[in-house]
Amino acid sequence: MEFLASSLFDPFADNGFMRRALVACLALSAGSCTVGVFLILRRMSLMGDALAHALLPGAAIGFLLGGLSLPAMSVGGFVAGIATALLSGVVARFTSLREDASFAAAYLTALAAGVMIVSLKGSTVDLMHILFGSILAVDDLSLVLVAATASLTLLGMAAIYRPLVVECFNPGFLAALGVRGSVYHYAFLALAVLNMVAAFQALGTLMALGLLLLPAVAASFWTRQVVTMALVALPMAAASALIGLLVSYHSSLPSGPAIVLAASLFYIGSLLLGTRDSVRLRIAPPAHLRA
Amino acid sequence: MSAALRLVDVTVTYDRHPAVHHVCAEIPEGVCTAVVGPNGAGKSTLLKAMAGLVRIARGRVEIPERSQDKLAYLPQQSDVDRSFPISVLDMVLLGRWRDIGAFGAAGPADIDRAIHAMEAVGLHGFERRPLATLSAGQFQRALFARMLLQDAEIILLDEPFNAIDMRTTADLLALVRRWHEDKRTVVCVLHDLEQVRSHFPHALLLARELIAAGPAEETLTAANLLRARAMAESWDETAAICHPGEMAA
Structure with missing residues (x-):
């Protein structure tokens, strides 16, 4: 019992960096669950992933100018992410190229450019930090950034919730009413980019989407209502962060992949045991009703 | 009879090929108008142009000021993601959008x-x-409720009646008739000529270009329908640029 307590609590009690990492991840989970749910509902999971990779050249230019400084890399990443989202949207709207294809083209360009730029100045270690994250280096400034992002995301999603839902399931409806639905689409993309920027220091640009998306995907095996999906995803994201950090601490493994893998376990568990469309229900379907 | 909608030389293109070509017509106010024509005749595109959902390459759709905010559009079913997790009541309540908007609460009256x-x-x-x-x-009924x-x-x-059974069609046609009695303007893309003849006094016959418009029985004559059917469905890849001055009738 004592061993359990010491292995669960001592890492956080003894180390400031573990406490900061935990708080950062919990704040991240709180904000990003709603974003993740809408990424799924908009069928944009893979586009979100592409967007996360697209942060890299911006972060790399920030790195080039300011070294491994969080504000510089965050601003760079945010600008690059927004630019990619806007350009892909514009390309898709004004040419016959579909949005997923233009996202893929944009992100491949961005990833290649990013790796080139980091390699210009930094070492392989720097590149690994940017690609896979280094949550154990979270400082007070990053905590403020993550907390501000989480607050802004929750308020922003509350503000655009209704038009975003309508845009998701019936895109022409708002347009026929003369409302510019695309404004809400871009506001949502901006919030998504903001969350990925907040996540990339902890999880790296390659896996920034992990805490956003995996819990939301897992939640879709338990419920199909927008709000409850976010509410189910939240504790799973928080638990993934806790488990991932502890595993990373005790086994000296990189924290980003540990957290994302923990979230994957929740996904696989939900896929097997969930109450909707899960493997369990496929193998042993419950008896049907009379009417 | 005044016009609820006036189409002035409307051309809508996909990839420069016209889907709706130089259509001039008036939709009379307070009357049910059917839009008829073969597949690929541009009926849905014309409707989207009226709703302001596609870019018009040439010409314009004129809607009187007073009814500009009073336009409702029912998409083809495939345009709606029916798997989206939303309750039927919430979906129907969207019909109150103009009053409750993005932030207002739907009150007990709504x-x-x-x-x-x-x-x-x-x-x-x-x-x-x-x-x-x-x-x-049932989904179509819900869209009508909205x-x-x-x-x-x-x-x-x-x-509106694609893949809908007879009873539902009859119920929904009764609603259309009620709108007609309320003197609302209804424009409806239809394939079933019997439905048109018995419920829609006015008709537009379209085959990319306007073949005929007017009272339904005068529009949907055998000769006109034959002309509409003769429309080439495929694009002419070698088509020259259309200069309106030289348009053949």
Whole structure:
């Protein structure tokens, strides 16, 4: 019992960096669950992933100018992410190229450019930090950034919730009413980019989407209502962060992949045991009703 | 009879090829107008142009100031993601968008009206059901309930009775008739000529270009229908640039 307590609590009690990492991840989970749910509902999971990779050249230019400084890399990443989202949207709207294809083209360009730029100045270690994250280096400034992002995301999603839902399931409806639905689409993309920027220091640009998306995907095996999906995803994201950090601490493994893998376990568990469309229900379907 | 909508030389293109070509027509106010034509004749595109959903390459759609905010559009079913997790009541309540907007709360009066609209389309007791559990016919009824709530003066319906059984069609046609009695303008894309003849006094016959427009029985003559059917469905890849001055009749 004592061993359990010491292995669960001592890492956080003894180390400031573990406490900061935990708080950062919990704040991240709180904000990003709603974003993740809408990424799924908009069928944009893979586009979100592409967007996360697209942060890299911006972060790399920030790195080039300011070294491994969080504000510089965050601003760079945010600008690059927004630019990619806007350009892909514009390309898709004004040419016959579909949005997923233009996202893929944009992100491949961005990833290649990013790796080139980091390699210009930094070492392989720097590149690994940017690609896979280094949550154990979270400082007070990053905590403020993550907390501000989480607050802004929750308020922003509350503000655009209704038009975003309508845009998701019936895109022409708002347009026929003369409302510019695309404004809400871009506001949502901006919030998504903001969350990925907040996540990339902890999880790296390659896996920034992990805490956003995996819990939301897992939640879709338990419920199909927008709000409850976010509410189910939240504790799973928080638990993934806790488990991932502890595993990373005790086994000296990189924290980003540990957290994302923990979230994957929740996904696989939900896929097997969930109450909707899960493997369990496929193998042993419950008896049907009379009417 | 004044016009609820005036189409002035409307051309809509996909990839420079016209889907709707130099169409001039007037949609009379307070009358049910059917838009008829073969597949690929540009009927849905014309409706989208009226609703402002596609870019018009040439010409314009004129809507009088007073009814500009009073337009409702029913998309083809494939344009809606029916698997989206939203309840039928919430979907129907969207018909009140102009009053409650993005932030307003739907009050008891709004919910009451929504429930009444759902009863009017025969969806009593479906309020809490997720949209995904509705059949095609029930879903169409729900979309009509939303339109009832929109209280629009100009109602655009794109193939509302596709894949809908006879009973549902009859119920929904009764609603169209009610709109007609309320002196609302209904424009409806239809394939069934019997339905047109018995419910729509006015018709537009389209085959990319306007073949005929006017009272339904004068428009849908055998000769006109034959001309519409003769429309080439495929694009002419070698087509020259269209200069309106030289347009053949």
